[in-house]
Amino acid sequence: MNRKTSIGLSILGAILLMASAFYYLPYYVTKPGMAKELEPIVEVEDGYDEEGNFMLTTVRMGRANIYAYIIAKFSKYQELYPVEEIRAENESDEEYNIRQLHMMDNSKTAAIEVAYEKAGKQVDYTYKGVYVLRTMEGMPADGKLMPGDLVFKVDGNPFNSSEEFIKYISSKKPGDIVELDYKRNGKANKVQIPLKELDDGSNRPVVGIQLVDDKEIEVEPDVTVQSDEIGGPSAGLMFSLEIYNQLNEEDLTKGYQIAGTGTMSPDGTIGRIGGIQQKVVAADKAGAEIFLAPFEKGVKGSNYEEALIAAKDIKTKMKIVPVDTFDEAVSYLENLKEKSR
Template sequence: MRKKLYVSSGFVLTLVLIAAVFYSLPYYISKPGMAKELEPIITVKNGYKEKGNFMLTTVRMGRANIYSYAAAKISKYEEIYPVNQILNQTETEEEYTVRQLYLMKDAKLNATDVAYHKAGLPVTYKYNGIYVLNVIPKMPAFGKLKAGDRIFKVDGQTFSSSSEFMDYVRTKKSGEEVTFTYSRKQQTNNVKIKVKPFKQGPKRVGIGISLVDDKEVIVHPPVKVITDEIGGPSAGLMFSLEIYNQLTKDDLTKGRQIAGTGTISVDGSVGPIGGIEQKIVAADKAGAEIFLAPNEHGMKNSNYRDALKAAHEIGSKMKIVPVDTFDEAVAYLEKLPNK
């Protein structure tokens, strides 16, 4: 009898341990990711080679289970975030992923724009339609459109911006049906959706989607940036430096391993990001010698100051460099002596 009890207890304990792995808590955990060399994933046709490397840095983000939550509690460089600090209101995890991938795509567009303008080369854009980021529950588009869909025709008409698309939909009366032509997983579909008033905000009608422009940048020589499933906007600065370096004869790396982070705007401004301490850990492990960090114009709790603190705590020999603009980063690198 006692043997059966032991067996039963062991079986129950095993089930509990397995369940703890798959049971999700209402938190996300972020931890140090990787520092990835950019030259293999960014290619300017007939571009110049470099002796060193620019590297993007990442964090790993995932939903917490009991084990990962406990581990993060005792780890200095793992962060715990409540779900509502990661997901927008009504946003699903799938939609969050789509949003992060769009932010990465936008970072690549901005980086290309900044680098080519700095190199004195023309930049133009091609508008492809609108990109669905989020579908609001209980609104007409729910269950018909999904995050990641690209709408490129409305009632057979094309538009040159998302604002024109929205203006057209707003001309409809509540209950009127609109036909949307969209692509999903490289397949083209049509769907008819009736518009209805929004319950909150200004009195207007719509179908209940959050959207952004879907556009591509046209440059010569052409550039390819292959990021696979890396999401978010934080690689913008490093993308722009890698693209510019391949466009120009003088090698900005000077033979060094240069990591960094920061968003990039089309005017060249460098913006702050999350997880700077974890990115310092990742860059240090990858052997980076220099780390470019958003300065936030000298703000007290800037990314730069947090990066300095983290580098000191882990005993890193990396030089942490504050930057507010792309031009500042280029000017610093141009003054570096050859290694």
């Protein structure tokens, strides 16, 4: 092989190598993310300081190329998921990201509500409308509304919940036209949409959007939660604890580094999350001493059980604590002994 041919083959190989890095397989790969201190993220106006820290834990996730797929196959705490297990049918990456960020917003709202009510503070809401998470392919709203749009009137009438909106649409007939007032990027618009019968045998007319209520919580003192680009609802428990801790003079951290995870419902129930073992790994690397995990009332294969398995495997000294409710988490922390210095 002459030198010219050798150089040509090397260049071709390099091009193919680079191209394969940008070829994505129909999988997502997840791996341990970070454990991030919450005090710089959460700020209650004139709130109390803490000796230790509450930390949220994350999982890193992205589309898998050939190399990421191979690495994940041979890595203990990396997981592969088919695209259809992560995204809804026909859901785009943009729609998925918007849905995750809005789930985070709902998580923050629930966390604020639970923490303020536990602290005996007044909680009020301002209803803004229904938030479009995604449009259904082939349905009336497809191409007319977009993920992130905020619908606040139907046929000129405001409504006070997604239930009211759905009830009004359901009172119409397939083929009827409704006019929706909505905001996109802060600008108000109107659109007329012919209703279509839902293909489930119910004969129910629909617009064809996946939606959630969009409401703004009002509390005193004011609270700010800067979650940036973190998506999903799994930080709800830790947001609640950080907010409640800043509202109360007694420091629940007792000087410890406390990580954890779990969704938070407005009634204070802590829910299951994904990637618990990867979050245990992330918390251990960040030096957490306590990890709060959803107990799920002790069901087989609970987040708590999975967290214990990972903790034993990585030989961490971090204590794994099972919790089902916000009150249980607070009670555990209230009974902790102060960390010796």
